[in-house]
Amino acid sequence: MLKFCPLFSSSSGNSVYIGDNSGGILVDVGRSAKQTDLMLKNIGVDIDTIQGIFLTHEHTDHTSGLSVFAAKHKIPVYGSTGTLQALKAKGVLTEKHIDIAVNSPIEIAGLCVKPVKTSHDCADGRGYIVTGCDGVTKAAIATDTGYMPPDLLSAIKGCKLVYIESNHDINMLKTGPYNYMLQKRILSDIGHLSNDACADVLKTLVNNGSTHFILAHLSQENNTPHLAYTTSVKGLLDVGAMENRDYIIKVAEPENTDKPIII
DSSP states (O other), rough: OEEEEEEEEETEEEEEEEEETTTEEOOOOOOOHHHHHHHHHHHHOOOOGGGEEEEEEOHHHHHHTTHHHHHHHTEEEEHHHHHHHHHTTTTOOSOOOOEEOOTTOOTTTEEEEEEEOOOSSSSSSSEEEOOOSSSSEEEEEEEOSSSSOEEEEEEEEOOSSSEEEOOOOHEEESSSSSOOHHHHHHHTTSSSHHHHHHHHHHHHHTTOOOEEEEOOOOOSOOOHHHHHHHHHHHHHHHHTOTTTTTEEEEEESBBBSOOOEEE
């Protein structure tokens, strides 16, 4: 059994809780320590049971509350060497931190957490595959990646739940307020997954056993929840997969209002 709950999901801040009866972890702390404390309380999670914070990368929308939250609760921070060095250079990390090598699993809080490399304009980004205490149930976090590298796609195949980036609608991005250089960065291989790219990945995943999808990290300027959702549902229909029969899908809210998903 795994409990999975996005706490925050947007360009204003990102954080995810994953746990089971033995404890849990956070992936990123992109909102203030106070907001993160309150959100954990709202979903019924005792902060004392959180045994580690795993970082996808160093960008502010994933780390703005990290320093205060980790120090306040004395929780170790895990991340790639590049991510940790970038945060040290900014003076963000002063507490205990642990480098983790790509594809090297960490046993923590009754979970097995495996980092997998992403492709983003950061020092050294990571996605994560988290296996529950039963040794079978898996959830994946695959956000902040300009495309789906083969190793990452291979790693998330077979995960029961996949938390995946559906960042932008390409047409909205190209006709929206962002300047050309910013558009080019977002559309590049070190940018963000579009709705269409996300839908293509979901087609592969649903045919490899994934049953729960959460669309994450939506751009507030270049996307809407409806567009992200309908693009993925239409893409899955192309391979004969029907919502509520073959899979369950939802869009992560900027600020969570739901209880954890139990898989």
